[in-house]
Amino acid sequence: MISVRELTKVYRQPARDVVALDNINLDIDDGEIHGIIGRSGAGKSTLVRCLTLLDRPTEGKVIVGDQDLTGVTDTELRNARRRIGMVFQHANLLSSRTVADNIAMPLEIVKTHKAERRARAKELIDLVGLSGLEDTYPAQLSGGQRQRVGIARALAADPDVLLCDEPTSALDPATTNEILTLIRSVSSRLNLTVVVITHEMSVVKTLCDSVSLLDDGKILESGKLAEVAGKVNSRLSRALLPLPTHELAAADLVLEVVGKQDAVNVPIASHIAEENPVTVHITAANVETLGDTRFAHYLLAISSAEQINITGIEATLARHGYSERARAKEGVQV
Ligand SMILES: Nc1ncnc2c1ncn2[C@@H]1O[C@H](COP(=O)(O)OP(=O)(O)O)[C@@H](O)[C@H]1O
Ligand SMILES: [Mg+2]
Incomplete structure (x- = not known):
């Protein structure tokens, strides 16, 4: 579903260039939940931005489905991005809008009819476990509920891929587990391919089928959870067990x-x-x-x-x- 080939991202700086991603290769299957773990500054957020071409890779390819996103026109790229839902650490909801209107925002942008938007928002509210809260405002919600709204909004345009950058880093452990369970269940119900960026191994253990270790812009280890955990002399194995x-x-x-x-x-x-x-x-x-x-x-x-x-x-x-x-x-x- 997602293939990254020899992806390199260099930020040109007056003092010195920063190589944020250094020759990344990655393959993620349809329906798989893949974790990318690394410490702060490893290049995780740069990788997420490059996967959606919000940041232009310096070199390399990003293939989503059968489309090489590095080689398409701006219009094609806009369409391709609709197939990728994004979830961030903070849901960044608009405080002046209700839950339903926040969720429907991606549909407004593509000018979906109001009644249809409302129906879709209702469906998603039920899916993420917020039934009855459609007309409340973000300030009335807990952190976990706000992140549920963020997930529903990411699903509004019916994507094939969900990219989550530190989705639970601002949440307490119990709420973290609820959100991870939710991501897992929507992924299997909607057959989504999910990429989860995190600095917490517990997130990988709870949620992921496979994992890559990103350090200093390079992928040092990658594989199915059970495979990498069994390897000798593996950093991931030590961290997993x-x-x-x-x-x-x-x-x-x-x-x-x-x-x-x-x-x-x-x-x-x-x-x-x-x-x-x-x-x-x-x-x-x-x-x-x-x-x-x-x-x-x-x-x-x-x-x-x-x-x-x-x-x-x-x-x-x-x-x-x-x-x-x-x-x-x-x-x-x-
Ligand atoms: N826009 C930018 N300009 C210059 N350097 C950047 C930019 N974005 C990120 N970097 C650098 O790239 C490296 C990776 O950053 P980032 O992808 O944010 O890491 P992470 O998300 O793993 O913490 C860091 O050294 C960071 O300082
Ligand atoms: Mg980051």
Whole structure:
């Protein structure tokens, strides 16, 4: 649905040029919810603006559906943009207009008839869970309700794609969850392809099917949630499956291991101790489900009266579906 090819954006500045996006490649399937995570200044908002050509890429292509937006006329671009709904951190509603009139704004711009606008707004108000509030004003709404109006307005022109830039960054955790649930449900009901920009991993975990890590204008890692979470030496994996705060393990060897699906039900610490002349202590653990995949992530402190045979322990791990993510000697944090 969305393909980004060798996208580069350079802001020319008198002092020095800023390379905000550096050779970005990205493919997002129809109906997929894709998260783009990165810290402040990574280039996230620039990427969103380039996806809609609100900002002209310096180089590269943005293909939405089968249309290369970098190669179309202004009129074609205006039409293409109607197929892309935008949701921002703040809904930026017009305070002098009712909920229904705010939602109908994109339809006014394309001169849709008043009765039709009203009917469409009503439909969307029901869809986002604000039934009965059509004639209220933004000042009377909570932050979460205002963001629901923002989402309804983004859906007014019946888009194929929803672009959300930090949609929940101004909301409390409970409201964040409600809004993420709403985005997920409208996406599946309307078969929308969704791109969510965020600096919060919890948003990715709750909402997304796939994720890309953007850092300093580059995509460092990208893939389905369950795939990237299982990878060794992956920054996304560490962020998706964090271990709780733990003490340094006093042991001859400290191993960080990850197993998924059936391996989660395996008593891996017992197996290591049974199959090797060692004792195993679980120092920290995180067992959770990402997408449809269960993961177990353990920090194991291993000790022995003898020289430790790492090959034997690795064979045990592999046999029971675990991979080693990191290894350290006593007193070293992993
Ligand atoms: N209009 C602009 N002119 C110059 N530099 C910009 C402009 N917009 C963004 N930048 C720079 O590009 C980089 C990425 O910014 P941005 O896309 O806003 O990051 P994010 O949304 O991830 O916080 C930053 O270094 C920022 O200072
Ligand atoms: Mg930003």
